[in-house]
Amino acid sequence: MKEDWNHLINRNDNDNPVVPRLIYLDNAATTPTSPEVIEAMLPFYENRYGNPSATYDLGQKSKNAIEEVRELIADAIGAMPREIYFTAGGSESDNWALRGVAEGLGFRGNHIITSKIEHHAILRTCEYLEQNGYDITYLDVDEWGMVSLEQLRRSIRPDTILISVMAANNEMGTIQPITRIGAIARHYGIPFHTDAVQAFAQIPIQVKLQNIDMLSASAHKFRGPKGVGFLYVRENKRIPPLIHGGGQERHVRAGTENVPGIVGMGKAVELAMKSLQQRMTKESSLRDYLINQILNTIPDCRLNGSRNNRLPNNADFCFAGIEGGNLLVMLDADGICASAGSACSSGDAKPSHVLTAMGIPEELCRGAIRLTLNETITKEQIDFTVKKMAENISILRGEAS
Numbered sequence: 001m002k003e004d005w006n007h008l009i010n011r012n013d014n015d016n017p018v019v020p021r022l023i024y025l026d027n028a029a030t031t032p033t034s035p036e037v038i039e040a041m042l043p044f045y046e047n048r049y050g051n052p053s054a055t056y057d058l059g060q061k062s063k064n065a066i067e068e069v070r071e072l073i074a075d076a077i078g079a080m081p082r083e084i085y086f087t088a089g090g091s092e093s094d095n096w097a098l099r100g101v102a103e104g105l106g107f108r109g110n111h112i113i114t115s116k117i118e119h120h121a122i123l124r125t126c127e128y129l130e131q132n133g134y135d136i137t138y139l140d141v142d143e144w145g146m147v148s149l150e151q152l153r154r155s156i157r158p159d160t161i162l163i164s165v166m167a168a169n170n171e172m173g174t175i176q177p178i179t180r181i182g183a184i185a186r187h188y189g190i191p192f193h194t195d196a197v198q199a200f201a202q203i204p205i206q207v208k209l210q211n212i213d214m215l216s217a218s219a220h221k222f223r224g225p226k227g228v229g230f231l232y233v234r235e236n237k238r239i240p241p242l243i244h245g246g247g248q249e250r251h252v253r254a255g256t257e258n259v260p261g262i263v264g265m266g267k268a269v270e271l272a273m274k275s276l277q278q279r280m281t282k283e284s285s286l287r288d289y290l291i292n293q294i295l296n297t298i299p300d301c302r303l304n305g306s307r308n309n310r311l312p313n314n315a316d317f318c319f320a321g322i323e324g325g326n327l328l329v330m331l332d333a334d335g336i337c338a339s340a341g342s343a344c345s346s347g348d349a350k351p352s353h354v355l356t357a358m359g360i361p362e363e364l365c366r367g368a369i370r371l372t373l374n375e376t377i378t379k380e381q382i383d384f385t386v387k388k389m390a391e392n393i394s395i396l397r398g399e400a401s
């Protein structure tokens with residue numbers, strides 16, 4: 001008997017005749033924008049188009065709207081509103097944090113500590129800084145993807161001006177011990193930046209309690225709009241301007257604010273914070289179900305990253321004897337969106353820098369597949385996905401009859 005799975009698949013992409021139905025399991029790449037977010041943004045494209053710098057009421061209404069978002073975000077991470085700067089997303093926040101500190105504190109030293117598994121927004125900026133005379137230490141990670149606090153301590157020098165370690169990894173989901181890293185940074189008086197683009201709105205973060213001096217986040221990773229994010233900078237840490245011009249963002253990032261985007265991000269933060277605990281519980285139980293199903297159903301497969309100390313929505317695997325990219329194409333034909341490693345490096349022929357840093361052999365890295373959930377995914381959709389993965393992997397391995 002032929003099973004009918006069609007009713008299980010979200011009809012959320014009806015405009016696309018090529019892929020009429022989708023099971024979207026690539027939420028680490030980007031997330032579907034919440035309908036409430038779109039609704040909150042619309043008036044700022046329609047009637048509420050005033051420039052926040054204008055003094056008449058229409059302008060001040062826009063100004064008030066973005067200042068409310070600044071308060072909301074500050075509240076969500078335990079910061080003050082004047083410590084939040086709006087940016088065009090995670091990459092910009094990461095670039096600004098690193099280049100800003102390098103420029104601002106270059107007189108004190110030229111040494112920066114980061115990890116081998118950072119997002120390219122950090123790694124490529126570090127390469128740029130290296131070309132400009134900065135010395136970068138890239139911390140190793142263990143087989144679970146955790147940095148060593150001991151190696152961090154040993155790497156600190158009198159000329160170290162910044163420690164930047166991501167809060168959680170975008171590929172295999174391991175959560176770093178940022179509270180302890182923050183304590184070490186504080187002990188030595190070194191600013192600590194964390195790329196929290198994957199972690200913010202997924203796990204609780206409190207910048208003051210965790211001794212975080214700078215934090216990057218991006219709205220489209222938590223069901224907000226694309227092209228907007230923020231950088232938190234602790235009040236006593238000055239950051240040089242990123243864009244020169246008008247006086248927006250306390251004179252450090254000029255340009256008329258992306259008012260609809262910022263308002264949309266605010267709505268996404270509000271929704272995310274309200275549901276944080278409940279989403280963490282729901283997603284981590286779905287994630288564990290998915291991980292168990294895959295490990296029990298598909299032979300020659302390993303879970304990448306820590307079993308428990310991982311983002312609630314992340315499941316990342318290596319399958320021996322296949323190319324992840326080929327599996328992606330087959331899953332796409334079945335209406336399933338997944339990722340082979342990180343979105344930004346797919347298309348590269350090189351195996352993932354994150355997986356190789358964890359000591360996974362290159363051969364096995366080629367068979368990497370990442371599945372990242374959101375709270376709308378159902379158990380039945382997971383069952384369907386596991387079934388399709390098992391079938392397709394068996395075809396790719398040449399086992400199918």
Ligand SMILES: *Cc1c(COP(=O)(O)O)cnc(C)c1O
Pocket residue numbers: 028029088089090091092094119121166168169170195196197198218219220221227229
């Ligand atoms: C997505 C991502 C970024 C980049 O954010 P954008 O808003 O897409 O520029 C940076 N760091 C991490 C960990 C990410 O997952």
